[in-house]
Amino acid sequence: MPLPTIPPFPDNVPTHPLRIIDYQLIKAKDEMEMESLWEAAKSLGFWYLKNHGADDEVDTMFDFSAEVMALPLEEKMEFTQGDGGNSFGYKYIGGNTIEASGLRDSNEFFNISKDDAFSYPIVTHRTYPALINNNMETVVAPFIRKSLEVTRDLVNVLNDKLCLPFNELGKRHNLNELSGNEARLIRIPPNLSLDRKALGHHTDFGSISFLHNRLGGLQVLPPGSDRWQYIRPIPGHAICNVGDALHILSGGILRSNIHRVLAPPGAQSHYERSSVVFFLRPGNSVILNALTEQSPMIKKAMYSADSEKFMTNTTAEVWQARRFKYRRAVNQKGPETWYNGQGTEGRDYT
Numbered sequence: 001m002p003l004p005t006i007p008p009f010p011d012n013v014p015t016h017p018l019r020i021i022d023y024q025l026i027k028a029k030d031e032m033e034m035e036s037l038w039e040a041a042k043s044l045g046f047w048y049l050k051n052h053g054a055d056d057e058v059d060t061m062f063d064f065s066a067e068v069m070a071l072p073l074e075e076k077m078e079f080t081q082g083d084g085g086n087s088f089g090y091k092y093i094g095g096n097t098i099e100a101s102g103l104r105d106s107n108e109f110f111n112i113s114k115d116d117a118f119s120y121p122i123v124t125h126r127t128y129p130a131l132i133n134n135n136m137e138t139v140v141a142p143f144i145r146k147s148l149e150v151t152r153d154l155v156n157v158l159n160d161k162l163c164l165p166f167n168e169l170g171k172r173h174n175l176n177e178l179s180g181n182e183a184r185l186i187r188i189p190p191n192l193s194l195d196r197k198a199l200g201h202h203t204d205f206g207s208i209s210f211l212h213n214r215l216g217g218l219q220v221l222p223p224g225s226d227r228w229q230y231i232r233p234i235p236g237h238a239i240c241n242v243g244d245a246l247h248i249l250s251g252g253i254l255r256s257n258i259h260r261v262l263a264p265p266g267a268q269s270h271y272e273r274s275s276v277v278f279f280l281r282p283g284n285s286v287i288l289n290a291l292t293e294q295s296p297m298i299k300k301a302m303y304s305a306d307s308e309k310f311m312t313n314t315t316a317e318v319w320q321a322r323r324f325k326y327r328r329a330v331n332q333k334g335p336e337t338w339y340n341g342q343g344t345e346g347r348d349y350t
């Protein structure tokens with residue numbers, strides 16, 4: 001389907017530049033490119049990824065997302081995530097809180113588990129609407145397969161840069177183990193007020209996020225700054241970022257940076273905003289502790305770190321369930337519920 005003509009991202013809003021990493025060079029083990037990825041992952045924890053080879057799968061997912069979101073609300077509501085900390089399924093608008101005050105989000109999303117996509121028609125975690133089932137093998141699984149290839153290659157580079165033994169991070173992302181790996185389709189309705197936080201500030205739960213944006217709205221709060229800055233969408237460039245799991249496993253060397261999504265800026269605000277993401281997350285049983293015994297570099301980083309923060313003694317599964325559960329609006333009893341759902345942000349923001 002041809003892309004709708006959308007107004008350009010405005011030039012008069014604060015943006016944050018990102019390094020551009022060329023995936024083909026990463027695959028070719030180009031030293032300079034691997035070094036650039038390493039720098040990006042340590043400094044802001046966000047970078048653009050070009051030549052990722054997933055354009056066709058991503059375009060198909062955008063078309064598919066429009067169809068999924070157009071399903072009647074009653075049908076989507078039959079497949080909600082529930083309130084117990086499960087990630088897979090539908091989140092309705094206002095389903096989550098975005099601040100300690102209890103303010104609600106303004107986006108809807110559908111999370112589709114990699115395990116369910118790959119085992120289809122066998123149900124591993126949960127069921128989905130017929131429209132998703134009918135596209136599981138032709139649309140969802142191919143996108144997830146490509147995304148896994150890309151994100152796992154990035155993880156392997158970071159593994160070596162962290163002086164970890166061969167495949168130490170790779171084995172924590174074993175595809176034969178059940179995990180929180182998922183594709184997410186997000187929709188933000190048009191004409192939200194421009195300062196409206198559609199998706200509240202957060203760090204991602206897992207290892208690497210592989211995000212595809214067409215409209216603006218994503219913002220990062222750069223380290224040491226109190227000024228939110230937009231990430232400008234660039235056609236064909238994915239936005240990748242490090243999540244909590246890699247931040248913890250690396251003893252804080254890799255950065256899981258806080259980000260949020262506002263209504264698209266400028267004339268783009270009149271358009272519905274869709275995004276497509278794949279979240280690479282560790283296997284469910286992986287303990288989120290810094291890998292101090294496996295890497296002298298991580299051990300050294302821990303001397304100066306608040307080491308308790310990097311020894312959670314919690315599995316990836318429990319970490320993720322906690323974060324989801326305490327963001328659910330129906331579970332909010334007060335500001336403490338919000339704080340119980342915090343990740344590795346370190347400080348609070350509004």
Ligand SMILES: O=C(O)CCC(=O)C(=O)O
Pocket residue numbers: 184186199204211213217218259260261275277
């Ligand atoms: O839609 C976006 O641009 C970002 C979404 C995001 O941060 C998330 O789903 O974790």
Ligand SMILES: [Fe+2]
Pocket residue numbers: 202203204209259
């Ligand atoms: Fe995110």
